Every structure is written in C-alpha cells, then in structure tokens.
Amino acid sequence: MYLPRHFRMDSLEAQHALMAHYPFATLVTVSSGDIEANPLPLLLNPYQGEHGVLEGHIARANPLWKTPAAQAMAMFHGPDSYITPSSYPAKRTHGRVVLTWHYLSVQAHGTLRFIEGPDWLKAHVARLTDRFEQGQATPWSIGDAPQAYIDGLCQAIVGIELSIERLIGKHKAAQHKDEAAQQAVCSALKQQGMSDSEAGWLSGAPFTRHG
Template structure:
C-alpha cells in the first residue's frame, strides 16, 4: 500500500479501534499463485500475540478450507468519501484544485490457521453474535435456538484464526492542508449527512 508519511496511522490502538468498529473485512489469500478474497466479519482479540489475533469463520464448502493457505491479509475499511473541490476555499482564490477521495484503512498481515474444533466454533459463534447483538433492545443469543440446530450449523463451518504479524494503517484525509480547508471539508461532509465524528476523521481535523 502506498503510504506517504503524513497519511500513516502509527498508533496501534488507533488501528485496533478501527478494526473493532468496522469488523467486516476482506480476507485475501494466495494459493499456488491464485489470489482469493473472502468478505467476512472478523473479531479482534487484542490481548493475544504482539499485534492481536483475528477470529472468524467460513462455510466448510468454501475452497479456502481445502487450500489451507498459511499466509493471509485481512483488509479493513473505515469510512470513505469523495471530496469535491467545490468545498475548497482555494477554488475561489485561484482555482488550482482537483477532486480526491478520503478514507481510513488497515491491513493485518499474518499466519492463517483453520479450526474445526466443535467447542471453539460454538464459542466463536456465541461471541460473534453477542458482539453484533449488543445494541439491540432485546439481544438475541444462540441459547435462544435449539442446541441441535446450532450444532448442525457449526458442523457446516470452519473457523479461521489470523495471528497478526504486521499492521499497516492509512488515514488519508486533509491532515496536510490548512485549517480553513479542513473546516470546509468537515462542513461539506456534514451537509451531506455524515456524523460529526466520522466527518472529523475524513476532514483530517480529528483522529479515530
């Protein structure tokens, strides 16, 4: 990933926070020279290993189960937006402006392991469900379904664990521009309906 110094996301906590907030990732693997990409939610356990461990699951029918690649990269995307030059004060001053795209992204590189242990899979599914149900008025639990039904579904999946060895984060916004431009981008994003927090990240006025 092309990464100019002023766009580097250097803080490990910031990278972990982005991965936790936007957990739907793309798992990229290469087997015998063939690139594969699987979109799936991945849960971060920041307390295991130096950079953390990602846990998820795929269908047992997925070719990735047979390929069993050892190396993988999980790509996480935060908020992103097209930025029109109409927002820039410089457009009115001298016109030397062009459109761009602002975004936040984290790449997690590491060693991939497939897991078939039934207890691990059931625990993982329970944790995954709890993570995404926690904001519901009445959170659903796997205990709300018949045990044999959940066990049957778990037999149809395989767990994956990515032990992170390298984390690369990029925050491409207007950090390197003047305060007036950053504020103008923030106002433009807010007018388009972005929440203030994410608009702040995309304008470069704040960090996630």
C-alpha cells in the same frame, strides 16, 4: 499499499480501533499462484500476541480451508467519501484544487490457521453474536435457538484465526491542509448527512473510536 508520510496511521491503538469499529473485512490469500478474496466479519482480540489475533469463520463448503495457504492479509475499511473541489476555500481564491477521495484503511498481515473443534466454533458464534447484537432493542443470543440447531450450524462452518504479524494503517484525509480547508471539508460532509465523527475523521481528525 502506497503510503505517503502524512497519511500514515502508525498508532496501534488507532489501528485496532478501526478494525474493531469496522469489522467487516476482506481476507486475501494466495495459494498455487491463485489469489482468493473472501469478505467476512473478523473479531479482533487485541490482547493475544504482539499485534493481536483476528477470528472468524467460513462455510465448510468454501475450499479455502483445504488450501495450503498459511499467509494472509485482512483488509479493513473505515469511512470513505468523495471530496469535491468545491469543498475547499482555495477554489474561490486561486482555484488550484482537484477532486480526491478520503478514506481510512488497515491491512493486517499474518499467519492463518483453520479450526474445526466444535467447542471453539460454538464459543466463536457466541462471541460474534454478542458483538453484533449490541444495541438491539431485544438482543438475540444463541441460547434462544435449539441446541441441536446451533450444533448443526457449527458443523457447517470452519473457524479461522489470523495471528497478526504486521499492521499497515492509512488515514487519507486533509491532515496536510490548513485548518480552514479541514473545517470546510468537515462541514461539507456533515451537510451530506455524514455523522459528526466520520466527517471529522475524513477531514483529518485522529481516529480514536473503539468498537
């Protein structure tokens, strides 16, 4: 993707933090000239391999797992927002401002493999459940459902692992503008109902949160 120097997110810690905090990704593959894009949650294991490993699953009915595609890209998106020119103090002084869009994004490139082992699939579903049931008043676990039911569901899915070989991060905000502009953008976003942390990131503050 197009990546100006002042919008680069080169920190592996920041890249991993965004992927962990915003795990719903788009998995892009190319096979026989056809481009496939599958939206799905991907869990990051940051301790495996040089850049980490992503794991998820797709329906067994999805033909993706039967294709010879080995290379893939997972696209993660953090918070984003339209930024009106009215947010900037410069609008009231010289008027040389235009509309834009602020966002955070990470692309994970690597080798994809498919997994059919029932033990791996059940462990994966358990990890997925533990991750997304966090914060629930009464967290659900796969142990709450009949064993035969979980086993049947696992037979209907295929696991995927993406061994990350390259990461590209982009943090397009107001890093290249002065502090007054950054504070103005942050205030405008919070007035629109955005959280303090997301408004801060979209005004240029470093992304540091871990999911």
